[in-house]
Amino acid sequence: MSIAFPKLSCDRFTGLFAGLVLTIPILTSCTAQPTSTNANQTPATQTASANSTDNNQAEKVVRIGYVRWGLLPIVRQRGELEKKLAAQNIKVEWVGPFPAFAPVLEAVNAGEVDFTSGGDIPGISGLVGGTPVCVIAYQPPIPEAEAILVKSDSSIRSPQDLIGKKVAVNRGGWGEHLLLKVLAQANIPKEQVERVYLxxxxxxxAVTQGHVDAWSVWEPNVSIAEVEHSLRPIASGEAASHYGVYMVQKDFLAKDAAVVKATLEAIQQEADWAVQNKAxxxxxxxxxxxxxxxxVKQLGQEQIVEQVKPLTAQVISGIQERADWMYSQKAVPKQIxxxxxxxxxxxxxxTYTSIQQ
Incomplete structure (x- = not known):
């Protein structure tokens, strides 16, 4: 198996389980630019790669871009996906890890990723920007995996207390969307709260040192902030439930639909394993x-598990509502x-390309 690790370029932007323990650790502020290397093959993936060479047919390759949260880091760590696909003469190349979904979609634009998953809001931003992907599956919302956090000694106790304050968010992503929805539900004009894009x-x-007053974010950053830095929530993700989306590069789907099918089915099996083995x-x-x-203990206790599901008309309608709302809030430049x-x-x-009603 060829694994891609990122080179870090600090001049670019860096920045609840499609059936999994939803998590994205605190990462570097540099955008990941993937390059290929064979340095960190596990025994399982080395065996899978060796087995795949026994097949006389030309070996297929799928390049999976992943962020440091959700199901895919677990899949990569477990090493079973490589063995399952090697049996079908398919080699897995991992591209990442990335700090957020936006730079993964940049890698798709650069022709470096074929298959990936991430949040619906950054996915919408990518689609608006013309990223050549299509949506093939989704994960149900996990609202308990998101929160707006403040320092333990902060005077901020409710969304009303955010008026006149600074809140750190990721531009065009879950954090910004959650903040905007929380403000809207509290009838607070968004102009009265300063968004700081970090x-x-x-x-x-920034939040622990007092440069901003609050932070709108997702797991595992929520657990990291709460466990290691004593931050506390003033709002949960209930205000803005978010889907996860699985996306495929359009030309790759047209050329290698059988590889996409095998990859998606194997990942769904991994999701089923995670549901049955949460700890x-x-x-x-x-x-x-x-x-x-x-x-890790807190994340395990929460038992947040990602599921991989075929798209339905209701889910598509829900994602459309999010896209329309983001446009109305000027968080994205055009409607899609x-x-x-x-x-x-x-x-x-x-199963995945015929929309379920």
Missing amino acids: SPTDALP SAAELFGKSTDLKPDT DIRQSVCPATPGLE
């Missing part, structure tokens, strides 16, 4: 992201029709 790496020290999944996630034991961004009907992938 990556997770920069947002944590083990949390442990694997912790290993994949170097989280501290107490943080989500139905036009769903993967087209594809032989062999009818």
